[in-house]
Amino acid sequence: MTDLHKKVIHIVQGEHRISEQPDVVITTVLGSCVAACIFDPERGIGGMNHFLLPDPISGSGDIRYAAAAMETLINGLLRQGAMRSRMQAKLFGGARMMPSLPDIGRRNADAAQRILQNDGIRIVNGDLCGNEARRVRFWPTSGRVQVQLLGNEAPPLVEKPVRPQSGEVELF
Template sequence: MLTAGERALNIIQGEHAISRDENVVITTILGSCVSACLFDPVLRIGGANHFLLPDAGTDPAEHRYATAAMEALVRSLLRAGADRGRLEAKLFGGAWRMANLPDIGRRNALAAADFLRKEGIPVVSSDLGGTQARGLRFWPATGHARIQRLGSQMPLPVEKPSTALPMRADRV
């Protein structure tokens, strides 16, 4: 729920949004998709993306894919004045939503974490993996994020997904 004066910017697969307006809240719903929330604490500007798949497929510029979505978000923040050296990241989503399919969520989370590592952007918080969808609210002017678990957990199959990713941080 938004407080008085707040305005929601909802993003869907393949989209991103940035803002420095303290009344803006970027929102999205994540299953196996991943959202990276980036924040420059000095300029007090941030943004979030929402991507669907880890691999570039046939169109590497398509923002439904991890690398293109991550690059687009970083570029938008830099054009708005953010400093790459001050950016910090929070990662959310990456659930394993369908037991009879490969764990795309895990691959999405790994793709985002790998991109950030290569770019030298530290991940300061994350809530990744598991089997439950998440609702995300991100306040880009403060870097604060809030996750709400949605629905029930999917029963895990006999072979559980790897837990090599950090599943949760102390503060979001």
């Protein structure tokens, strides 16, 4: 079956999808966000999440945050017959898109790795950090992943404005 005959499901920040259909591809675009692709190869089921931040400000269950997003995906897979002992994970994203800001991408990547380690889910592959956005395509029944680097799409740095000296006129 060619990719043209596949059902493509696009997810964004705070979403996840699970599928056991062989014609499904789950896709997302990541900058500093992280996506976990978790699958049970024996059961032929998998899912992907897309989270925005490593830690909520307060004890929020909001799935835009790492802990809630990972728990939601893992529990969803378990409810549909996956076994934790067979689950494998691939992690993507966590880029540092704006060098002048704190490295939230690294913190997202670290949070995802820590959660999977604590849950006893083996990380078998991935592509984390760096400074480039990524498009990720995930085939949930097989665990196959395709990653396309999109380059650093951060806005160009703006030169710091200089105040005109007395008597000068600045035209815009």
